[in-house]
Amino acid sequence: MTRPLEGKVIIDLSHRLPGPVAGKLLASLGAKVIKIEDKVFKDPFIYGLFAEMDNSFPVWYEHINKDKEIKRFDFNSPDDQKKISELVKSADAVIMAIPEKVQAKLGVSLDQLNDLQKPFSIVIPKASKSHHQNMHDLNALALTGLLTLHAKTHDHKGEKELAPPFLPIAGINFGQTMALDLVATMLKAQETGKTEIVESFLFESTRDMYSSFWPTELQGDSRFLHNGLYPCYNIYKSSDEHFIVVACVEDKFWVSMCEVFKLSYTLEQRFETTGKIHKELREFFSSKTLAELEVLLDGHDICINLLRND
DSSP states (O other): OOOTTTTOEEEEEOOSSHHHHHHHHHHHTTOEEEEEEETTTOOTTTSSHHHHHOTHHHHHHHHHHTTSEEEEEOTTOHHHHHHHHHHHHHSSEEEEOSOHHHHHHHTOOHHHHHTOSSOEEEEEEESOSSOOSOOOHHHHHHHHTHHHHHHHHHHHHTOSSOOOOSSOHHHHHHHHHHHHHHHHHHHHHHHHSSEEEEEEEHHHHHHHHHGGGSOGGGTTOOOOGGGTSSTTEEEEEOTTSOEEEEEOOSHHHHHHHHHHHTOOOOSGGGGOOSSHHHHHHHHHHTTSOHHHHHHHHTTOOSSEEEEOOO
C-alpha cells in the first residue's frame, strides 16, 4: 500500500526540534521532505552552542532528520537564493521557521508564496498567541501549569532535587501538532487551489493536549495511577541497582505476580495508598538481583519488565 503523502514534496525550513519533528512525521507518511540549511550555520543541533554543550543534540539531529534529504546552501549567495526559491515554489508545502527578513532574502516571503497559482501549504511555528514572550519547552510546561504536577510528584517521592521532565515533551508534542496542522492545510489547499497558511503555537498545543490529563477538577490531588499512587503500577530497584517496572493493575496480573514472587497480598492491597505496600515491595525487590528476578519471571507474561541500569 502506498503511504498517504506519497508523491508530495515538503520543504523543511526549520531547525532544532519542533519543525524537524514535524518533517520527520511527514516523511514517515510518505512525503519527500527536503531540509534546507545555511551552509555556514547549519542546524543549531549540530553547530554552535547546543551542539557544544550537550552531545545529545547531534544524536537527536541524526535520528530526527535521517529520512530527509538535507541540502545546504549559502544563504548570502544570489545563486543559492534563487535555487532555494525555486525548490520551495516547486514543492507542495513548507515548514516555515526562518525569520521574515531571511524569507525575503531567499525569495520565499509569504507574499511571494501567496502568488503561486497552485495549491500550496505553509505552517508557521510560533511560541504563543496569548503569551507574548520567547519560550522553550520548559517554559510552555510552566505556563500551562503542567510543570506543577511534575513538581508535586517529586515532592511526594521526597526527592530533594527537581529536574525537568525526562524528555522535551512539550516540544515533541508541538512537532506533532505542526505536522497535523500542515496536513490539514494541504487538504484545504487542494480544495481552494491556492496557498493556505496556518500558524502553530507551542504554548497552546501543550495546553490543549496535556491539560486534558490534569484538568481543573483533578488538580486538588496530584497523585494517580500513572505517577505512582499505587504499588501495582510503579518502578522499583533491585539489589544491584537495576529497575523493575511493575504494571499489574488487572486482577490476573497482580495475582500472578504474588504467585511468582510468593507474596501474600490481597487484590485490594494493590490499590493501597498509605505507602505500606510500596515500602514492602521496595524492600522485597531490593533484596533480589536482576538475575534472580529474571529466573523467577522466566516464562511469565504478567506486565513486569526488568530494565538494566548500565
